Amino acid sequence: MKTDISEAKRLDEQDPLSKYREEFYTSSDQIYFDGNSLGLLSTRAEAALHNLLASWKQHGIDGWTEGEHPWFYLSEKLGAMTAPLIGAHAEEVIITGSTTTNLHQLTASFFHPEGKRTKILADELNFPSDIYALQSQLQLKGFDPTDHLVKVQSTDGNTLQTSAIMEAMTEEIALIILPGVLYRSGQILDMETITKAAHQKGIKIGFDLCHSIGAIPHQLSDWEVDFAFWCTYKHLNGGPGSVGGLYVNKKHFSKKPGLAGWFSSDKAKQFDMEHSLSPANNAGAYQIGTPHVLSAAPLLGSLEMISEIGIEAIRGKSLQLTAYLMELVDKELFEYGFTIANPRSDSIRGGHVYLEHAEAARICKALKANGVIPDFRKPNGIRLAPVALYNTYTEVWQMVQLLKSIMKDESYKAYENKRGVIA
Numbered sequence: 001m002k003t004d005i006s007e008a009k010r011l012d013e014q015d016p017l018s019k020y021r022e023e024f025y026t027s028s029d030q031i032y033f034d035g036n037s038l039g040l041l042s043t044r045a046e047a048a049l050h051n052l053l054a055s056w057k058q059h060g061i062d063g064w065t066e067g068e069h070p071w072f073y074l075s076e077k078l079g080a081m082t083a084p085l086i087g088a089h090a091e092e093v094i095i096t097g098s099t100t101t102n103l104h105q106l107t108a109s110f111f112h113p114e115g116k117r118t119k120i121l122a123d124e125l126n127f128p129s130d131i132y133a134l135q136s137q138l139q140l141k142g143f144d145p146t147d148h149l150v151k152v153q154s155t156d157g158n159t160l161q162t163s164a165i166m167e168a169m170t171e172e173i174a175l176i177i178l179p180g181v182l183y184r185s186g187q188i189l190d191m192e193t194i195t196k197a198a199h200q201k202g203i204k205i206g207f208d209l210c211h212s213i214g215a216i217p218h219q220l221s222d223w224e225v226d227f228a229f230w231c232t233y234k235h236l237n238g239g240p241g242s243v244g245g246l247y248v249n250k251k252h253f254s255k256k257p258g259l260a261g262w263f264s265s266d267k268a269k270q271f272d273m274e275h276s277l278s279p280a281n282n283a284g285a286y287q288i289g290t291p292h293v294l295s296a297a298p299l300l301g302s303l304e305m306i307s308e309i310g311i312e313a314i315r316g317k318s319l320q321l322t323a324y325l326m327e328l329v330d331k332e333l334f335e336y337g338f339t340i341a342n343p344r345s346d347s348i349r350g351g352h353v354y355l356e357h358a359e360a361a362r363i364c365k366a367l368k369a370n371g372v373i374p375d376f377r378k379p380n381g382i383r384l385a386p387v388a389l390y391n392t393y394t395e396v397w398q399m400v401q402l403l404k405s406i407m408k409d410e411s412y413k414a415y416e417n418k419r420g421v422i423a
């Protein structure tokens with residue numbers, strides 16, 4: 001592969017998704033590689049939000065049942081739009097809550113400690129919010145999280161071995177929660193194999209799809225995953241704090257939600273105002289209260305775009321972008337002490353590249369000062385997400401050139417090697 005800009009230009013010219021970049025608010029003096037933390041705004045998402053605001057203006061209370069997108073059915077509609085991204089049936093998916101509140105709901109619903117089976121299995125690399133939620137769920141049931149939350153250990157600090165996960169599935173484990181894609185290294189876990197092993201041992205399993213949904217295809221129904229949950233502000237471009245989502249396999253539909261509220265109800269009965277709940281016979285049963293309509297609205301536009309393109313095409317370009325980035329790092333930055341710490345293989349590499357460097361925090365600051373937006377993750381990682389919908393190969397090339405010059409002239413040394421508030 002050539003390392004000059006002509007190769008990047010050639011790849012951009014051949015890119016079948018290049019036209020979608022025009023639908024996003026990008027800036028000519030900025031290269032945004034942080035779509036794995038917060039995706040960019042598209043004009044479709046913006047229009048969808050304005051549209052729902054207009055329905056409030058026009059219909060007032062009747063907006064719940066009237067207008068183009070009646071609010072009463074919006075969570076189900078967005079769930080159906082999301083289902084193909086994760087290989088689920090429409091009724092198995094609902095857009096509701098947030099990653100962490102959905103994890104609380106699903107743990108409250110699926111963690112049934114009995115006899116010797118009283119522990120939850122997670123991993124030592126997961127995002128802290130998931131761990132906090134599991135600790136508090138254990139405490140609520142009277143268990144001490146220090147011995148009841150078992151964490152699969154990583155041998156290299158970045159990835160998890162399927163064999164280690166399987167070995168940790170003892171007779172004491174009642175529930176497993178793992179990420180689909182790890183937030184730092186971007187490793188994709190073998191969700192199918194892990195689910196099969198869990199079920200063989202009588203353990204229920206759920207996945208956090210924050211970093212995988214919209215980045216890679218899933219087949220949750222075929223894999224018989226019990227449940228999953230995610231945010232929509234990363235690869236689904238729903239905006240800061242956009243409403244999260246969850247999936248529950250239909251074999252569990254007859255169950256009552258652990259945390260009930262009137263939006264858990266069968267919609268036909270909800271306004272009967274009875275004091276005994278008749279839960280919806282679909283994933284909607286795991287909703288609690290009134291949907292956050294305006295924070296879900298942008299998803300109507302962004303999911304429409306993603307459905308139009310299809311997750312396979314998104315994954316195809318994403319793999320090419322990250323492969324190109326890694327190849328340039330290998331060839332252009334080998335003398336500057338970077339380690340590519342994400343898995344290299346296509347089958348287990350998620351949507352972002354993770355570079356490790358002892359000076360990562362201040363290298364990120366130097367990149368930002370020069371118009372490139374990565375993010376820093378403790379202890380020494382630089383995450384770079386070239387996103388299929390709006391990033392270009394030329395941007396990847398430019399970013400690597402900038403990184404090279406920052407390293408060569410040591411301009412990163414002008415900054416303190418400490419993280420900022422967020423990254």
Ligand SMILES: Cc1ncc(COP(=O)(O)O)c(C=O)c1O
Binds near residue numbers: 100179208210211231
């Ligand atoms: C894996 C993972 N879980 C949970 C969260 C956060 O959850 P919430 O959307 O509830 O803030 C994030 C990112 O913020 C994440 O990356």
Ligand SMILES: Nc1ccccc1C(=O)C[C@H](N)C(=O)O
Binds near residue numbers: 036037127183422
């Ligand atoms: N929700 C946020 C709010 C503020 C700043 C960042 C986030 C993130 O989502 C971080 C992301 N989960 C991560 O993988 O680092």
